[in-house]
Amino acid sequence: MARRERTPNTALASLMREGRIENAQLARAVNRLGKESGVPLHYDKSSVSHWLKGSMPKSEARPAIVEALSQLLRRPVTSSDAGLGNAAEPSSSADVVSGLIDLGKEDMDPSRRAVLSAGLYSALLIVPHYDDLAGRYHATAAGRTARIGMSDVATVRAMTEKIADILDDLGGGHARPMAASFLVNSVQNYLRADGTEETQKAMRSAAADLVYLTGWMAMYERHQRLGQRYYVKALELAGEGADHITYCRTLRGMALQASHLGYGNKALELADSAAEAAPAAGPRLVAFLRGQQAHGAAMVNDRRQAFRRLEETERALSRADGRNDAVGGYDRAAYEFHVAHVLWELGDRPGSVKALRRSNRYRPVQERQGRVHANGLLATRLLGMRHVEESCEVWSRFLDDYAGISSARGDEHFATLRNGLRPYQKLAVVRELSARVQDVARLKVA
Structure with a gap:
């Protein structure tokens, strides 16, 4: 049987010529972005040669290739521009409320979380200016049976503060699902309800604060593209709410x-x-x-x-x-x-x-979650400076808090702790801490 000839990817070759991008340079950028989004990629210059000859990279790598090209060229590049087919982008609705609710529903759906988490942060995102957003709100809900007042605005603000408290005490792994659920099940109804223009703007302002917090939690949980999408919605709501x-x-x-x-x-x-x-x-x-x-x-x-x-x-x-x-x-x-x-x-x-x-x-x-991150960072830096005993003392304080929260950033520090102590197992203080690490690991799995 004759081997099927591949068609060279001239679109990718053209982009690389434009930016004078070398094969190894593109491979390094793609690997870095894959790591950033939680998708381990291990490409080298020969991989890029195969792409240029017409080999199609695996689907989970294509967003990283497109973002790498965008960053290296310092302008937006699409999957189609790079000869990698048409990739579906997150929906962008002219109606900020519809777009927000679609995002919240995706975040609530366990089957969609892996897809949302794997999305790539865009370093070339164009941020809407406040002046372009501030005049965009128009009262459109007149005649609807549901009507909101300032007490409903107060409810959203009170819930936002409660979620922030849960974040501080128990971590984003517990707090963010609550925020997404409240956005979808309650806030969307408030945003679509009738009311005075003053009340509707105040509701958009309150919702913007909640969406900002939800984006911050997504970022903290290492869901970078998801966090970025929430942030853009918060900007839009803040503009419409004159906040x-x-x-x-x-x-x-x-x-x-x-x-x-x-x-x-x-x-x-x-x-x-x-x-x-x-x-x-x-x-x-x-x-x-x-x-x-x-x-x-x-x-x-x-x-x-x-x-x-x-x-x-x-x-x-x-x-x-x-x-x-x-x-x-x-x-x-x-x-x-x-x-x-x-x-x-x-x-x-x-x-x-x-x-x-x-x-x-x-x-x-x-502020337990903040303390987990601060102590994890401090202990990591002390260990990097070879101050092992001081590092173990801080790691011990880290474990005090980490055992009781759900935090991806905390998990990241915990992995650093387990890997970083291995070269120092001959020290008594390290052996003692390692025994406690095993106890906490078992607790987290249980």
């Missing part, structure tokens, strides 16, 4: 997501956009935004700007009143956490560790 603060807070959340994934330029761009969009922000929000700008500046090695932004953060925080919002709040613990990130990015490891310790001292006792 400038939640719009800026969401942009800052998007900057945090970009920084966590290592996109320094994007992180700084989003942090700057958030700050520019908040000319009349109060001192706590200013501190919230400036701290993220400091981190972004450090990621691109702009030492002068990073320290200037930290100074502005501290000054703004010193002027803030005593009330710290449950959603998107900012306090001394968060400030020291930003200091730690800045110092680490700029090469001051001991200074970063000291700042993380200060952050933990300031952290409220009820």
Whole structure:
């Protein structure tokens, strides 16, 4: 039987020529993005050669290839552009409420969670400007039998604060499904109900806060594309609700997501956009935004700007009143956490560790999930500096909290703990901690 000839992928070849992208360079970018989305990929330059000759990569790798090309070319590229067929993209509805509910229903469906989680974060996402969103809302619900009042708005805000409390205490694995369920089963009805224009805008503002929190939880649970999609919906709702603060807070959340994934330029761009969009922000929000700008500046090695932004953060925080919002709040613990990130990015490891310790001292006792992440990060950095005994002490505190929460970020730290201690098993303190690690692992499986 004659072997079927493959048709060379001229579209992919054209894109690679345009960006002067080498085979090995594309393979590395695809592998990095696969790891980022939880899909292990192990391609090399010969793999890319096969694609160019007409071999079709496996379906789960194609989104990573398209995103890698987009990032390397610094412009959006579609699956079709790259000769990889037509890929279905998440639905984007002109009706923000319909789009949000579709997203919430997908998030609630266990059979869809794996698909949602595997979606790739887009570093080239175009963020809608506040001024383009603010005038978009029009009252369209007149004549409907259901009618909302300010008490319904208060219900959404109260539920958002309760979910935030559950997040702090029990982790995003428990809190996010509750948020998605509340969005689908209750909030959608409020958003489609009749009411005064003032009430409907207030409801969109309240919903934006909840959607921002849901996106933050998805990001924290390492569902990066899902988190990004929730964030965009939060921006749209905030614009329609004339809620400038939640719009800026969401942009800052998007900057945090970009920084966590290592996109320094994007992180700084989003942090700057958030700050520019908040000319009349109060001192706590200013501190919230400036701290993220400091981190972004450090990621691109702009030492002068990073320290200037930290100074502005501290000054703004010193002027803030005593009330710290449950959603998107900012306090001394968060400030020291930003200091730690800045110092680490700029090469001051001991200074970063000291700042993380200060952050933990300031952290409220009820913020268990935040403490799990902070202690996991501190212990990892101490271990990397070969301060093994100090690291074990912090890991022990990490286990105190981790045993009682459901958190993908916590799971990530736990895996680091188990792998990181292996070279030091001769030390008594490590053997003692390892025995406890096994107990916690059994507890998590049970």
